[in-house]
Amino acid sequence: MTSSRKMSPVLTRGKACLICRGKKHKCDALKPACGPCIRSGMAGNCVYNTEPVKSALRKLEDKARELEEMVNRLNGRKSITATSDTASSPGFSTGPPTPPPAPYIGFVTGPIILPAESMFFESPSPKFIDCPGFPSPLQKSAKSLQDPFNMLMRQDQLPPQIQSHLINIFLAHRWHYATDFNVPRFLAAAELPQSHSSSVHPALIDAMCLLGCMHSGTSFIRYEGLFLKRTTTSLRSALHHASKLFDFIRAEALLGCYYYVKARGVEAHSLISATIRFAMACQLHEINPDMNTNQNPLLAPPRDLIELGDRIYLFWSLFCIDRSGSLITGLPSELPIDDEKITTPWPCPLEYYIDGRALQVQHKTLASMRYDYIDPYDPNDPFDNVQTFFSKCLHFLNRAATLAQLSLKNGEDHAEEITHTGKSLSRLCDSLTNYRRVHGLYGGNTAHDGVLVLAITGTHAAWIQLLNISAGTVDSAWQQRLEVARQSMQIVREAIAADPASLHLLLGLMWTPVYEVLAAELGRFQQLGDTAGAQYVQGELDELMGALRLLHDVFPFKMDMHVEHLRRFGYHAIPIRL
Template sequence: MCGTAINPQCQPSKQGTASLNHLRDLSLHLGFPPNMDNGSVLVLPPGSACLMCRKRKKRCDAKKPICGPCIKNKTSDQCSYITRQMKKSLEDRVIELEMHIRDLEVSQSSRIAPRKSVSLLAYPLDRYSDTSTRPSPRSLHGLAGPLDTPASLRDPFAGLLGRRQMLTNLRDSLVKVFIKVRWHYFLEWNIPRFWSAYGLPPSHPESLHPALLDAMCLLGCFHTRGAHTYENLFYARLQRSLCDSLANADRLHDFMRASILGGLYCRLRQRIDSYVLHSSNAKSLLSPLRDLVDLGDRVHTWWGLYAVDRISSLVLGTRAVIPIDQEFITTMLPCPLEEYANGAAARATDSYINPLRTHSAELTRIIGTHSNVHTFRAISMAMLHQAAIISRDEGADRACDILASIDDISQLINAMISYRARVCPTFSRAREYEDDGHDATLIFALSMAYAALIQILNRAVGKDAESWTHRLATARSCIALGIEVREIDSSLLHALAHVSWCSSYEILAWEMIKFEALGDTEAAAATRVELDGAMDLIRWLVQEFDAIRYSRHIQNLVRFDIHTAELDRWRGNS
């Protein structure tokens, strides 16, 4: 037995010493702290060591701004820690390399694919369907002819298009990417139920329809650097699988969700006119509900579709498809997804959106009983759409509607601010679990409510001087929210936040113009600083989501002749 004293016979061998040194170096590289002199161990999270200690494989105490070893070794000027941006860049690089490996795997698999190549952009859907069922001349003899295209020059996606099931490693990575950003597309569902269905074999009646998986993979490609070359493949697969689902009335709930995602993708890629389904043998009946979780998924799908319809109408300047009269909407407002899983939703009071137009007391009751981010988003979208209608109807006397709307939207904003103070005073991507979308949905709902209030107050400003102050305070609150979120975690911001930011920009621009007309240069300069802050947010969002530079909300800002050069450059690129 070896006691506490050092016994020469208990010394490790040279091989054992080398192994211990290797483990020590590996632990230091991963950021694990060293043993302290007094025998205690300071446990730090992996990755906490500074970059210099990692490089030199030295023990680091992870003290900031400069760790102890760097001070001792006189390398303080080189002591730095990995930042969120650096970590994200490294993760993107890993994904890019993984996609490159899969490209090589696809190229290898193309050697046994039909030699006929197809262009995914040039051919309509029925051509793809034909190539998936028509036998290839090559399959008759199985031998390569002297005029066959070399395998290295063939379209590697031709073989993948004809596959009924996508390569698992490729599909898994893209679906996981989409799940992290699904809140961008207004769709929510029970995640445990989703992954359970995802793991079922394709022949199982409760498995996910290929249309939904293709739509997720399509948007996964959109959000993954290095995977954009796969978009045409999944776009073609999506069109085919949507037609298959509709023609056979197969898992129509998945069809609805896939259609929403496909339409939003076309909007992002400016391919709206090309997104057309052709089917002459379609049914319109959904399968019966299995349980309360299934009901919750359908309720959330409906309200996701409602949000898409209302925001698309606003952004594109087109007529909404879902009827404007709220009494035609009989779907109850959404509960949190976990309440469908634990049965609490069965005891929830039925609440609908139709009373919101006239009864403030009913709005108070709904907010009290359905205090969740999904209901906040649904009501915000309803109020934003209603505000847009009222603001455009300049010929009619809408004084009563304007005052009622101001009260209702203000009540909703106050309810969301109170909810935030109680539930999420500091925004995070992991409120309940990683990338749950909770805080991001609340931020989006609050931003849209600010935009709705500004639209209504625009009509009231001419008749009520107090409305000018109220409108300016709302614009400042909206910009302040955007700045706060961007500083905490910019991934929580939705691309459509530019709608509220552009509305706020206009209010600040009018404020600056007013001060300039009054000769108050100091106040005008202070407002210009706020205006530049709003433009910084819009500029950042354009860099993150290139498609929004086409937005008429952004292009309309050029009329103020303030940030003209930048707006003209975006217009030129569009």
């Protein structure tokens, strides 16, 4: 049977006129004007696209060609960088003296803009960690469904042995993230079923396992992405159900630390800022040692003194992450700069919250450091502990860097604030010196030693930032800054001679200004033609660069500790990124 209806010819795609194509009308493609345009009185506007129509395959081929050209350009830029680095002698330069670069005023003078290829380690190798004995990421993607561990990871509850192993790894490294709490209380709560009111929220378990995975070496590192997905999923669930918000804050802070370690600075800063805003809504920045006065609609009062101590420690952990994150990224701190707005007391040793001594001490706050009185040193002062020292050093380091930047703007005079900060820093240095004399260093407590060394070197870095303001115009400030840098070098020598396990993640941030001071001194000797003085300072720089390389070996992460800035001096190749 034949159809009486006349079938319209099927046009090749792209042959219709522009009028019909725009109105999605059926076009017969007749020229000079198609039938529909003639019938609608649009014959004068009937035109056709004269450019050849590219097939989908041709478009993909063109895109692939563009990507190949981009890769070739990037590889060419890398080879140029490698050549220039190789040409830089790691030893003393015998060429004509060059003027010393201007002091690096302020820890961060603005966001650090780096080319795309320099975002992580400067290496032509792919940006993943190759673990011996495990398939590469390209191989494992095809085998992921065959891996029984992946199936275990997708369960709501991690296998107890795996969870316990990774949490123990995290607990051994928690001091890197300014994190501490009553561990026996936490471990007991982690054993409880999720239905129990005192159990730990899965988000906190997953966040700890994520960092434990990262510190596990090669055993679990290939599952890091799965742990990251678990953490973000459980955090969303915690916020959605508004359950166990104290655990939620702790978990989100640890996730922010993970992003910082992975050089995802903007993402980390954004997450930590949101976490701190939430913590401030819970009034963690206004904790009163009197437990009966801690009333907040979001967070129930602490059950006992141990939980109060954990909340105080959590706030100062957030404080340290906030201040150090600001120094790393150059972005503003989220917590108030005004000392008076933070009334949470300094943390006592954790045992004070167990035996009740925390209720018997006269608590001190951030604002108490602004007073000019000097107490005689008391070796039993509960606030002379490494957690408090670390918080204080980051407070002054951030303030000194801020003052150094403000001093450059419109000739503003901040002499009074600079003098006051200098006095407070001097008192902190005295406290650290006395504490070390009484309690010692490198006595076998890795966490204690690592945080104490970081607090001492951070205080030195704060002094350097403060002295940077006048070092270019006042000879005494230049000399004093050099003396502080050499005091810090003594700590560097002790640190690299000790157990590498006591090295802290943030040491690269604290050592960078020391390198800058020594590099400026080397440039001065070169200008004067003092070969002997230049060789001595070059030796100090080589020592410090060796310490930075050791940090790189101990922490093979993608951190941004501003070591990249040191390349501008031209005294060392900087093939590391901390």
